[in-house]
Amino acid sequence: MSHRARPRTRRLRALLAAGLVTLALAGCSAIPSAGAALDVRQVTDQVEQTAPQAPQPGQQPDQIVRGFITASARPDRDAAAGTSLAAARQYLTPQAQVGWPSPDTPVLLLADGYRTDSDETAPGSVTVTGPSQGLLREDRSFAPPPAGETDPYTWTMTLQQIDGEWRISNPPPQLLIQAGDFAGAYQRKVVYFLDASGTVVVPDPRYLVVSSTEINRADRLMDLLLDGPSAALDGAAVSQFGPEAALRSNVTADADGVLRVDLTGVDVSTPALRRALAAQIVWTLYTTSPRIAISVDGEPLDPTQLVYTVATVSSFDPDRVAGTGQVASDPYYVDPEGDVVGLQDPTLEWPQVGVRISAAALSAATGAEAAVATDPQGGQQLLIGPATADTLQAALRADTLTAPVFSRTGDEVWVVQNGATRPEVYRVATAVTAGTASRVRVDSTALAGIGAVTALALSPDGVRVAVVAGERLWVGVIAPVQSATPTDTPETAGPQPDDSATQSPATVAVTDLVQIRPDLIDVGAVTFSSSRELTVAGATSPVSRRTLFSVGVDGRDLTGFTTTGIFNDVQSLAVSAGQPPLIGFGDRIWQLSGSATDGQWVTPLPSAPSLNGSSPFYPG
Template sequence: MRARAGLVGLAVLLGGCGTVPTSSDPVPITQVADPPEDVGIEALPPVAGASPEEVVRGFVDAMASTTRNHPVARQFLTSDAADSWRDTDGITVISADYAPVASDDGTVAVTAGLVGRVDEQGSFTTGDGQSFDQTFRLVQEDGEWRITDPTDGLLQLEPDFARTYDEVNAYFLDPTATRVVPDPRFLVSGESQATALVDRLLTGPSPTLSAGVTNPLAGVELRSNVRIDQQVATVDLTGLPAGTSDALNVLCAQLVWSLDQLDDVRAVRVSVDGAPVDVPGVPDVQTVDDWASFDPDAVPAVSVGHYVAGGALRTVTAGDAAPGPAGTGQYGLSAAAVTADARTNQLGTTVAVAAAGGTATLLVGPYGDALAPVLTAGTFTDPTTAATRPEVWTVRDGGEVIRVPATGSPQSVSAPALPELGTVRVFQLSPDGVRAAVVVDGPDGGELLVGTVARSDDQVTLGDLRAVAPDLSQVVDVGWRTASELVVLAGAQDEDGTAPWSVGVDGWDLTALSRSGLPGQPTAVAAAPSRTPLVVAAGTLWQLVSGTWSTLVRGQEPLPGGAPFYPL
C-alpha cells in the first residue's frame, strides 16, 4: 500500500456469497472473486490421531486461510458444526503466544492477549487491554477429536492477520464537504481489493464515525466489479438519486482519494450507467491532483510551528517573537492556538490561555493584534484548532468542552460520556475537525481516547469516545501527525519513563518513535500533517529530523519553551 499500510485487515469480505455479474444489472457487492492463491496462509487438514490441543491449534491455523468458506478449517469441526459455523462474522485477533490447555471433560481452553476485533465491514476495534478466553468443546467423531461449538467468525493470530491484510482508508466527507475524512478498513490483499474498497464506501462509514461525516455514495450501487487496466481503475455506478449532478464533484473526490491508496491504481475513471461522468474542468481519467482541495492532510503553507516561552508567543523560526502584543509577553501566556486560512494563506484568530492567582483566562483576538478576555475558569486545556472551520476548542475545568468561533460567543459542546471517563488533561482536534483525541485521568495515569464530533443545525456533540492505545500508560500529551495517525507521549506497560509513540486512529500499529537526541523525557508534543513533530524535553524545544531529535536551529543551543502547536 502507498498510504499508511496496514498490517491488518478483513477477510475479503466477510459479507454474503454472491459475486458481481458482468451484465448491467446492478447487485449489492458483498463478496468478490477469490483472492490469489499466494495470499494468506496454506491451511493444513487434521492429521489422524491428533490430540484435542492439536485439533484446536490446527483449527486456529486453518482460519488464517483466505480460501472462501474455509473448507479446511471446517474439517476440524464435527459434521453438524461444520455445516452451521459462519466464518463471515468478523475476525478476532489474538496474540501469537496463545496457549490451548486440554481438560479431562473434553474441553480445550484457549487464553491469549486480545489484540482487537474486526467487524464485517473491516473496521478494527482495539482489545482495550483485555485478555481473550475461549473454551472449545470436543467429541470423538469417527474416532477423531472434533470441535462441536466454534464461535461464529474467524479467530486469527496477529502475525497471520498482519501478513494477509492491508489497512486502507475509506474516505468520506466532512460536514463542510471540503475535505475527505479517513475511515480505516482492513481488506485482504489481492485483485479484488479495489472492488472491496468501493463496496465499503457504498455501505457507508463505520459506526463510530458515521455521526461526523456525510457519504455522497449512499444508496448508490456498482454495476460491475472495479476494473483496473494500466493503473487506471474504472468504477461504473448506478442508482444515483435524481438531482445529484451537482454533487458529482464530491462523489468523485471520495472515490479517487480512496482508490489512489492502492498500489496498482494511479488514476480513476468514474462512470454512471456506463457513461463517463462529466465534471467541468476535470478530465475523464481523474487523479488526486484534480481533487487536491479535498486533501485529508492539507496544511496551509503559513502554518509554522509556534510555542510559548516566558509568557510570550514565539515561532520556531529561530525562536522569533510572534507579531503583536502576544509576542511581547505582556499577557503572561501559558498556551495558545491559531487558526489558518488555506484560501488566503493567512493566520486568523489567536486563542490563548493566561493563568495567574489560581485563575485561568481565555483570551481571543486576531493574530498579531490585541487579545481580549472571553472566559475564566480554574483551568483550560491547551486550545486546539482544525483546518475546516475558523474556531478553537478547549476544555474548561477538566470537564466542559468549549468551542470558540472566530465570530460569536463561546459555546459548550455536549459530551455526555466525558464526566464518567475522568478529568480531561489534553484535548486535540483532528485536522478535519471530525475527531478529537482526549487524554483523561485513568487508574494508570493518563488514558488516550478518540471520539467523533457530530454537528447538527442546533447542536455540536462529542461522542463515541473509546480507548485506542491500551498498551500505553501515563499518557501525557497527544498530537495529530495526519488525519489518521496520532503521536503520543506515554509510557509502555511495565516500563518506566515517557517516550514518543505513533498509533493509528483506530488503535492499530502502535510503534515506538525515536528518543535519540532528547535530553530527557518529553513532556509536550505538537504535530501536523507534512510538518516536523515538535516536543518539549528538559524545558526546551526539539524537532524530529531524519529519526533524530535536534534543536530548532541545528547546531545551536536548544531554545527554552513549552506548549508547542501548529496553526490549522
C-alpha cells in the same frame, strides 16, 4: 445523503453465487502514511509461501485447536472469489464446516500467548483463554477492547473423532487469529466518506484479507463504500451513496489500466453532488489504481472528465489547509518568560500580553492566534486575536484550560475548561468585535466519568476528536446536535467565563468516545499528524518514560518513535507534514534528527547546546 451504514451490499450481479455466503474477506493495501508504501502483491506472495498446514494424522485435541487458530490467519483465497480458509475448515467436523464462517463473523485478535487447556475429565474438550487485542466487525472496521476490560477471552471447543481423527464440532462465533499473525493476513485500507458539508472526504480505516488482484480489491472497496460509514463515524460522516445506490456490474479495468466503475441509483442532479460522488470513489480507489472512469447507468458521470485522478478531486483532501491564506510553517514555542517566539527566527514574536502564556496555537488557514495564559484574577484565560493583531483579547476564563486548538477553517478555537472537575468543551470564534467574543458550548456529556481531561485535539478533516482523560487516549467524533436548545453557562468553582462574551446553545457534540491503545498509560500531549494518524506522548509501563508514538485513528496500529536523546517524560509535542517533529521536556525544546525509528532527539539550534522553553507548536 445517508448518515448510517446500510445492510450488506446491494449489487446487480449476474455472477452472484452460493460462494458469497462465506466470510466476505478481501484484501487491499494501506493508504500511504509516514512509512514506506507496501506492495500488496508482495504480501500476497508471502502468504502463498507460508500456506497453512492441514491437520496431521494422530494430532491431539489441543494440537488441533492451535492448528485451527493458526490456519485461520492464513486465508488461501479471497472469500469474494468463492472460497476462503479452506485449510482451517479441515480442522472442523463435516457438519461444523457447513456455513462456516458466516458473512457476519467478526475477527477477534487473540494475544499471542493464549492458553489451551484440555479437560482431563472430558476427552475432546479444549478451552482457549487469552487477552483480546480487539475485534474486526462485520464491515472490517477495528474495535479496540472495551475500556476497563480485564476478563480474558475464553471459549471451550468440543472435538469429535471423525475416522479416528479429532475435529472441532463447535468453532467459536468469532474467527480467532493471533495478534502476531494479523499483519500477514490483513492490511489496512481506507474507505472515504464525506463531512457534513459534503466538501471534505473523511477516512474510514478497514482491514481486509490480502487479495491477489487489483480488480478484486477495487470491487471489495466499492462494496464497503456502498455499505456506508462504520460505527466509529456514526452521525458524523455522510455518504453520497443513498439507499438505492448499487454497482451495475463488477469493477473492471481496461487495457490502459483504467478502473471502470458503473453505478446506478445515485443522485447526480447537480455538479456538487457529482463531484462529491467522484471524490468518494477516487479517494477510496486511488491506491489500487491511479486512474478511474466513473459512469452512471452506462453514461459518463461528467462528459468533460472521462478519467479521474486524485488530483482531479484534490479540493476534497482531508489534510489540505482550508482557505486561500498561506501561513508559513515556521515553528514557535513558549520561552522561559512565558512569551511566544519563533523557534528558528526569534524575531517572530507575538504581542506582549503582560501575563505568562503556557500554551499557544496558530491557525494555518487564517493566521489567527490563540493562547492559554494565567489570569491575574486566578485560574487561566484564553486569549485570541486575528493575524498580525497588536494585542490578544481575553475570551474565556476558568480554573484550568487545555492547550488551544483551531478548527479546520481557522475561525474557531476549541478548549476544555475545568477538565479535572466538570469538563466542558467550548468553541470560541476568533473574530472579536467591540471587545465581545462569540462562544458556543459543545455538548460534552461524553466526557463525564472518564477522568480528568488534560488535552484535546481536532482532526484535519474536522470530524474526529482526540481527548486525553484519566491519562488515557480516547477518540470520538464531532456530530451535530439534532435539536439544540439554549442552556445556561455551567457554573464553575473558580473564575467565571468572561461576562462580555455571548452565549449560544450547543449545536455539536463530542460523542462516541472510545478508549484506544489501552496499553498506553500516563498519556500526556496528543495531536493529529494527519486525518488518519495521531502522534501521542505516553508510556507503556509504570516505570518507563513518557515517549512518543504514532497511533492510527482507530487504535489498531502503534509505532514508537526513537527514544534516543529522551531522558525525561515528554510534556509537549508538535508535528507538521514535511517538518521535523518537536517535543518539550526538562524545560527545553528538542527536535528529531533522522528517521522516526532510528533518529535521535537533539537541540533544534545547531549554534546552541540547548534551547530553554516549552510547548512547541506548528501552525495548524
